[in-house]
Amino acid sequence: xxxxxxxxxxxxxxxxxxxxxxxxxxxxxxxxxxxxxxxxxxxxxxxxxxxxxxxxxxxxxxxxxxxxxxxxxxxxxxxxxxxxxxxxxxxxxxxxxxxxxxxxxxxxxxxxxxxxxxxxxxxxxxxxxxxxxxxxxxxxxxxxxxxxxxxxxxxxxxxxxxxxxxxxxxxxxxxxxxxxxxxxxxxxxxxxxxxxxxxxxxxxxxxxxxxxxxxxxxxxxxxxxxxxxxxxxxxxxxxxxxxxxxxxxxxxxxxxxxxxxxxxxxxx
Amino acid sequence: xxxxxxxxxxxxxxxxxxxxxxxxxxxxxxxxxxxxxxxxxxxxxxxxxxxxxxxxxxxxxxxxxxxxxxxxxxxxxxxxxxxxxxxxxxxxxxxxxxxxxxxxxxxxxxxxxxxxxxxxxxxxxxxxxxxxxxxxxxxxxxxxxxxxxxxxxxxxxxxxxxxxxxxxxxxxxxxxxxxxxxxxxxxxxxxxxxxxxxxxxxxxxxxxxxxxxxxxxxxxxxxxxxxxxxxxxxxxxxxxxxxxxxx
Numbered sequence: 001x002x003x004x005x006x007x008x009x010x011x012x013x014x015x016x017x018x019x020x021x022x023x024x025x026x027x028x029x030x031x032x033x034x035x036x037x038x039x040x041x042x043x044x045x046x047x048x049x050x051x052x053x054x055x056x057x058x059x060x061x062x063x064x065x066x067x068x069x070x071x072x073x074x075x076x077x078x079x080x081x082x083x084x085x086x087x088x089x090x091x092x093x094x095x096x097x098x099x100x101x102x103x104x105x106x107x108x109x110x111x112x113x114x115x116x117x118x119x120x121x122x123x124x125x126x127x128x129x130x131x132x133x134x135x136x137x138x139x140x141x142x143x144x145x146x147x148x149x150x151x152x153x154x155x156x157x158x159x160x161x162x163x164x165x166x167x168x169x170x171x172x173x174x175x176x177x178x179x180x181x182x183x184x185x186x187x188x189x190x191x192x193x194x195x196x197x198x199x200x201x202x203x204x205x206x207x208x209x210x211x212x213x214x215x216x217x218x219x220x221x222x223x224x225x226x227x228x229x230x231x232x233x234x235x236x237x238x239x240x241x242x243x244x245x246x247x248x249x250x251x252x253x254x255x256x257x258x259x260x261x262x263x264x265x266x267x268x
Numbered sequence: 269x270x271x272x273x274x275x276x277x278x279x280x281x282x283x284x285x286x287x288x289x290x291x292x293x294x295x296x297x298x299x300x301x302x303x304x305x306x307x308x309x310x311x312x313x314x315x316x317x318x319x320x321x322x323x324x325x326x327x328x329x330x331x332x333x334x335x336x337x338x339x340x341x342x343x344x345x346x347x348x349x350x351x352x353x354x355x356x357x358x359x360x361x362x363x364x365x366x367x368x369x370x371x372x373x374x375x376x377x378x379x380x381x382x383x384x385x386x387x388x389x390x391x392x393x394x395x396x397x398x399x400x401x402x403x404x405x406x407x408x409x410x411x412x413x414x415x416x417x418x419x420x421x422x423x424x425x426x427x428x429x430x431x432x433x434x435x436x437x438x439x440x441x442x443x444x445x446x447x448x449x450x451x452x453x454x455x456x457x458x459x460x461x462x463x464x465x466x467x468x469x470x471x472x473x474x475x476x477x478x479x480x481x482x483x484x485x486x487x488x489x490x491x492x493x494x495x496x497x498x499x500x501x502x503x504x505x506x507x508x509x510x511x512x513x514x515x
Contacts, residue, residue: 033352154357155368157352158352158362159346159351160350161321161346162346162350163368164321165340165342165344166365166368166419167340167368209356212356213357213358213399213401214356214358218356
């Protein structure tokens with residue numbers, strides 16, 4: 001059963017799954033408890049503009065996606081308050097404009113875009129070594145930032161107005177949190193692709209949320225669940241020769257339904 | 269820095285409608301003031317201006333010698349907290365948030381002690397590890413009172429503190445306030461004029477404007493103006509006493 005681990009690309013894929021799970025477990029916990037799923041979806045789709053920019057400039061699209069998605073996260077977090085616009089309208093605009101920019105950048109790039117689909121739908125089996133390094137560095141930045149600001153993240157997630165009164169610079173902290181979502185989007189792009197990222201940012205934390213009320217335990221459980229479920233998806237996609245990103249998301253979805261049923265049985 | 273709060277000629281407008289008009293108000297050290305007035309009269313808005321959550325359209329506000337929002341030495345009990353009721357957090361962690369200092373500064377032993385003390389005061393110590401989603405409305409309100417107290421502030425702003433608490437605790441709550449009021453200025457928004465007037469030393473009646481502000485007995489007349497209807501709750505001649513008996 002484990003002979004598939006002998007392949008170098010499989011080992012890389014499992015390392016990628018681990019790195020992905022760290023980002024989605026830690027940041028996904030905040031995405032779920034602060035209820036910023038929609039804005040996170042917006043950030044992940046807007047990141048496609050950064051991918052397109054990479055093609056246009058001839059650099060690694062994962063690298064160009066970093067500044068692009070961070071900037072769009074900052075814009076989404078601040079635009080709604082600067083001009084008279086509801087936040088979800090701001091998200092909708094940046095979501096589609098980001099994607100459209102990406103398409104135009106790719107149009108403008110010479111030649112054709114070879115592995116474009118891997119950015120849209122993920123291709124965890126072909127993550128190059130350099131991308132693994134980028135993911136590792138981003139994970140470390142995410143963990144360090146959460147280590148420094150976890151009190152503030154929790155405070156603004158629980159009660160933003162009270163946090164502000166206590167002296168938490170809540171707008172700044174919110175934007176830092178969105179920037180972390182942007183970084184985790186970049187970590188996740190190669191694994192499940194832009195279109196399916198939101199599944200990894202929400203499902204592991206949403207499953208764990210049903211069974212624990214303690215934020216550090218919630219993060220830990222989400223990371224572990226992420227590793228188990230993405231590896232399972234990876235293995236199933238290998239076994240049945242299915243698209244890896246979609247299979248991972250299907251496994252996550254199935255796990256969520258099973259956990260919801262289990263919880264019902266447990267508590268009744 | 270003589271006064272805790274100084275408001276001069278404060279106007280606050282929402283769209284074209286003035287919520288507050290020419291509000292002048294001073295709160296001194298150790299004042300215990302009730303802020304009363306009809307719904308929509310601007311009581312919560314006034315507190316939010318003091319907290320710096322809103323900015324006045326006109327006028328000047330000074331809080332603890334600083335611009336509103338600059339001084340963090342304020343305890344606050346919001347009326348309807350914007351909190352998430354199913355948030356994964358324990359009672360003690362909520363109260364500790366009242367001790368927040370600044371970025372990169374964790375909670376120390378003193379913060380923990382103050383949080384536990386406040387929980388004890390509101391008789392919620394036994395539930396300190398409980399998840400807040402499992403609490404009743406009254407218990408939650410006590411947790412939020414503890415959160416405001418734990419800061420040991422110079423100014424305590426309470427927006428309808430007795431709104432959802434049970435009658436047993438209500439008496440206890442006023443007992444707590446009469447103890448701590450020597451250490452800080454307390455402003456309390458309330459509808460319950462009857463109960464409040466036997467505890468506080470001054471009343472401000474607010475309905476767009478401040479109708480009166482002064483010691484309890486003198487302020488009573490302003491109530492009718494503020495509410496724009498006669499108040500039969502209040503009887504004159506009984507210092508610090510109100511007609512309606514309360515248990």
